[in-house]
Amino acid sequence: MNQLKFWHIALLLSIWSLTSCSDDNNENEAITPFCLGDTYYEVRLGQETNSIYITNGSGDISLAIEDENILQATYNGKLYADKPGGVVSLFGKQKGSTMLSIIDNVTGDKEPIEVKVTDCYLAYVINDSNYPILPAGTTLFLVNNQAQDYYLFDQDNIYNKPILKDSGYEFFITQNADTGAAPTKYAIPNLRLYKHNPADAGTTASKFYDFQIELYGEEASSSYVLQVIQAYLGVDWERLINNALTKSPAPIDMTMILTVPDTDYRIRGIISFVSIPKYILD
Helix, strand or coil: CHHHHHHHHHHHHHHHHHHHHHHHHHHCCCCCCCCCCCCEEEEEECCCCEEEEECCCCCCEEEEECCCCCEEEEEECCCCCCCCCEEEEEEECCCEEEEEEEEECCCCCEEEEEEEEECCEEEEEEEEECCCCCCCCEEEEEECCCCCEEEEEEHHHCCCCCCEEEECEEEEEEEEECCCCCCCEEEEEEEEEEECCCCCCCCCCCEEEEEEECCCCCCCCCCHHHHHHHHHHCCCHHHHCCCCCCCCCCCCCCEEEEECCCCCCEEEEEEECCCCCCCCCC
16 A cells, blocks of 8 residues: 555646656747748738738837838737737828837847838739630729729739739729619719720720629629728719718628620639739839
8 A cells, every 4th residue: 555655646747747857848948039031011901901020039029110101000919829920011191111120138139020011902803704814813992092003813813914004093983773664873983994095105095894883693793892991092983972872781792793784704703802912012
């Protein structure tokens, strides 16, 4: 009996010893060097659309912004429960470039990065289309600037040059009538892409492409996309039409269906916050 007690006590002491060593190793575990993989970031004006994820270092981070009129940055160090690290959220206050220093307060490591605030923009990721100008597998970027630039990129080669770019797009409203016994007018939002003559940069638009944003029927756009277009591109739907659209909100799936009037052309895509390739926008 005494021998059994002896072995029981010895086993408990052994387990305690192993646990103590493990705890000591965790407390004395070396901090991984703090470094970032990229030194240049872009962020949209007026929208928190870019983040810097930190997965090394001590997790104790401070930030220093060279020009706080251009950029606002905040750090959340509680991103990971099992290891140090966090995320730096970037918010563009005005167009321009500034330096942001990310400092590990424990190791003393300092990573300077350049952050450029560009015009705000939205992406339309096209998944299915029989329209040759906007084929499936492309992404259309609409920029909220004075020229109202737009760019079309191949999704498989998004970091190459755009396959289509021009200045000039607009949203507008047309009225249609039901075909029932008592026709009623209803509003249809439209997107127009202008195509200028590259041989004469000073000419007016020689061609344009019109698309209706389908809000009615079994396969329709979510009305939420109109709110996002207004927020990111500054489209004032109230100004375009006196009374608000009456369609009930669809689930927030960001789907937008475009059709070409009096044709069978149909484009299905998703309004997205995906970033435009770097160094494209001023």
